[in-house]
Amino acid sequence: MVQRTHVAVGVIYNTTKDKVLISKRSNNQHLAGYWEFPGGKVEDNENVSSALMRELYEELGITVIKAEAFTSISHDYSDKEVFLDVWTVSEWCGQPESRESQEICWVSISELNNYKFPDANKYIIQSILLPLMYGISKETYEDYAHLYSVAEECFISGLNIFQLRLKNNNNKSFQIIVKTLSEIASRYDAKLILNGLSTDIDIYPIDGIHLNTGELSRHKKRPISEEYILGASCHNEEELIKAAEINVNYAFLSPVKITASHPEAIAIGWERFRSLIDEVNFPVYALGGMLPTDLETAKNNGAYGIAMRGAIWDVNSLEKNIKI
DSSP states (O other): OOOOEEEEEEEEBOTTSSEEEEEEOOTTSTTTTOEEOSEEEOOTTOOHHHHHHHHHHHHHOOEEEEEEEEEEEEEEOSSOEEEEEEEEEEEEESOOOOSSSOOEEEEEGGGGGGSOOOHHHHHHHHHHTOOSEEEEOOSOOSOHHHHHHHHHHHHHHTOOEEEEOOSOOOSTTHHHHHHHHHHHHHHTTOEEEEESOGGGGGTSSOSEEEEOHHHHHHOSSOOSOTTSEEEEEEOSHHHHHHHHHTTOSEEEEOOSSOOSSOTTSOOOHHHHHHHHHTTOOSOEEEESSOOGGGHHHHHHTTOSEEEESGGGGOHHHHHHHSOO
C-alpha cells in the first residue's frame, strides 16, 4: 500500500491581504515547473505547525509569527498520494527570499488562476477565493426577471458568490435561467453555484456544485474536479465528517437561528455551532436567519462567513453592510 505524503502548506499573505506568495517547483521535483504554495513534508513525530514554520524558514528565510489552520485535502496523482494541511500565514518576520534556487513571486489573489498549479493546489485556490458572504436564491419564482434583477443588485453591492437553488429544476426554461445568471455573474467577476447533482457540472455554465445532504451521502470521494467549487449542506457532526471525506471547498452548517422559511426546524445556536466546527478543517458558513450584521458574530464563533437566503432580497440592507 502506497503511503500518503503529509505536507504542510502555507498561504502567505502580504500586509494588505490582496496578494499571496507562490513558488515554482524545481526541475528535480515531482511536477517540476508547476507553481505551488510554499511548504514541505511533515516529518515523523513532527506536528504540522512546527513543520510549516521549519519549511518556510528553510525555503524562504521567514519566521512565522501568526498562522492558522485553513483547510486540507487528500489528492491522488498517478504516481503519488498526498495529504495537504493548509494554513494561512498572515504575520512573519524577515524578507521572503529564494533559499533553494526556486523562483518565487507575489501574485494578486484574483490572478492565481492564470498560473499553472498542480491539481491539489487548485482546490486551495478555489477555497482562498471564497468570499465571507454567500447569497442563495429562493426555491420558487413567479417571475424570473425578479431573480435576475436581485442577483445583479447583489453583485453590484459586492456579493460575489451566488447559489441557484430552485425547487423544480427540470422545467424547460432551466437551461435559460442558468445561462442568464451565469452571464450576469460573469460581468461582475462573481461565481455562480448550482444546488444540484455533481453531473450538472458538465451540463451547465457554472462555477461549482452545492450538494444537499442526500447527495452528500451518495459520494465516497470528491465527485468533481478541483477546478470547480464544491460545497455541501450539513446539519450535524456526521455530515461535516462526510463533507471532509469528499474534500468539499466549504460547507453550510444550519440552522443557526430560527428562520421564517423553516420555522419548524430547531436552531442549533452559536454555542453548538462552535463546538461542531471545532475539529473541522475547511471553511464553514453559518446559515439560518443570517443577516449581513451577523458576520462578525459568526467569525467570532469560528465560521468562515455567513450564507443568506432571505437577507439578500433586502438589497438596501445588503449594500450598507456587505463591503467589509
